[in-house]
Amino acid sequence: MSEVYTDENIVAPDYEKKMIRCENLVKIYKTDEIEVVALQGLDLDVECGELMAIVGNSGSGKSTLLNMLGGLDKPSAGSLFVDGRNLLKFTDKDYMEYKRNTVGFVWQNNARNLVPYLTAVQNVELPMLLKSQRRRRERALELLEKVGLSHRKNSRLDQMSGGEQQRVAIAIALANNPRLLLADEPTGSVDTKTSNVILDIFKELNRTEKITVVIVTHDVKLARHIDRVVAIRDGRTSSEIVRKRSYVEELNELGDIVRVEDEGGDIHEELVVLDRSGRLQLPKDYMETLEIRGGDKVKVELDEEDKRIYLFKSG
Structure with missing residues (x-):
């Protein structure tokens, strides 16, 4: 708790x-x-x-x-x-x-997630230095394995694809065990293919x-x-x-x-x-269908028998 x-x-x-x-x-x-x-x-x-x-x-x-x-x-x-x-x-x-x-944070811009001259495993270790965590290297390797990048542990930023960089960023965000x-x-x-891989990683980590x-x-x-x-x-x-x-x-x-x-x-x-x-807030496509704009007056009626609310454009 x-x-x-x-x-x-x-x-x-x-x-x-x-x-x-x-x-x-x-x-x-x-x-x-x-x-x-x-x-x-x-x-x-x-x-x-x-x-x-x-x-x-x-x-x-x-x-x-x-x-x-x-x-x-x-x-x-x-x-x-x-x-x-x-x-x-x-x-x-x-x-x-x-x-x-x-809290852990994953940014869209990889430049905010990764230090380019460090390897993947060194990037994941970096947040742990602030807490003087022991077993930093072991923990970093565990996280890289969770995001499917054990084989890239010694690669730098310019040696990885955009999707691989984003997966390293996820491992970094998890380094200090955020809730x-x-x-x-x-x-x-x-x-799209890489997007699906990243979403699957989020779902697996959540589970x-x-x-x-x-x-x-x-x-x-x-x-x-x-x-x-x-x-x-x-x-x-x-x-x-x-x-x-x-x-x-x-x-x-x-x-x-x-x-x-x-x-x-x-x-x-x-x-x-x-x-x-x-x-x-009415969905925008509903407003367009009814030709309603912000500030317009509309009529609202309640059908007590069916427990439904009806909306009509005034005038």
């Missing part, structure tokens, strides 16, 4: 069950002449040991959220708990300890190491590979794309006599997320 802090960092009991809990999270960037609201009341829960993705277009707020989860930026308001700790109460010392011990692994567009600079994995990307096709994908739009949680329980799975759970193969098809559905005040 994660450490629970008292006094000003006190954590409610139900927070212990979540790796991440954001409530009405706000981030505002200010300069002398302009104020930009990057997150405006975002709500998000991530279970311990979950693998999930966050998607959104440029400017949606997903990178801002990732930076705050990684301890690289501070929230302006709201609530943000990670592993039972309240990040809004963190001192600079708390943030340093958090980044060293709780939360964050990945920023980890498949953004590789081809075997029980580590919580959050992948941030602009690619909604990740929904085909991950059970839960949260979409962010305009600084708020817009919808969730979740894996449906298929008929094939239900048949297979009835017994081990006959196993039925899934023939594919659409196994995900998109669910609109209500915030804690009951507000929601």
Whole structure:
């Protein structure tokens, strides 16, 4: 169980069950002449040991959220708990300890992950030097094996492909045994085949190491590979794309006599997320179909018998 802090960092009991809990999270960037609201009341829960993705277009707020989860930026308001700790109460010392011990980060840009003149195994050893860990070489070799790169342990950056570099970056992020692994567009600079290999590594690490994995990307096709994908739009949680329980799975759970193969098809559905005040964001394609724009007035009707809500364009 994660450490629970008292006094000003006190954590409610139900927070212990979540790796991440954001409530009405706000981030505002200010300069002398302009104020930009990057997150405006975002709500998000991530279970311990979950693998999930966050998607959104440029400017949606997903990178801002990732930076705050990684301890690289501070929230302006709201609530943000990670592993039972309240990040809004963190001192600079708390943030340093958090980044060293709780969270691992994989960047899209390999230049931020790797030191080019070091070998793969030396790169993986580097974070362990900060904690004076023993068995550094043994641990580094174990991690390279987990990402399928034992044969590249003595290779430098310029001797590896982009996909191999990214796998070394994953091993580096795991060097200090974090409970939360964050990945920023980890498949953004590789081809589809390599992308699938990297995603399979995340899934295997999530399964075997029980580590919580959050992948941030602009690619909604990740929904085909991950059970839960949260979409962010305009600084708020817009919808969730979740894996449906298929008929094939239900048949297979009835017994081990006959196993039925899934023939594919659409196994995900998109669910609109209500915030804690009951507000929601309509999917963009719905708004385009109804010819609704932001600021337009719409009529909402409730069918109490069928328990359905109907939306009509006013006028």
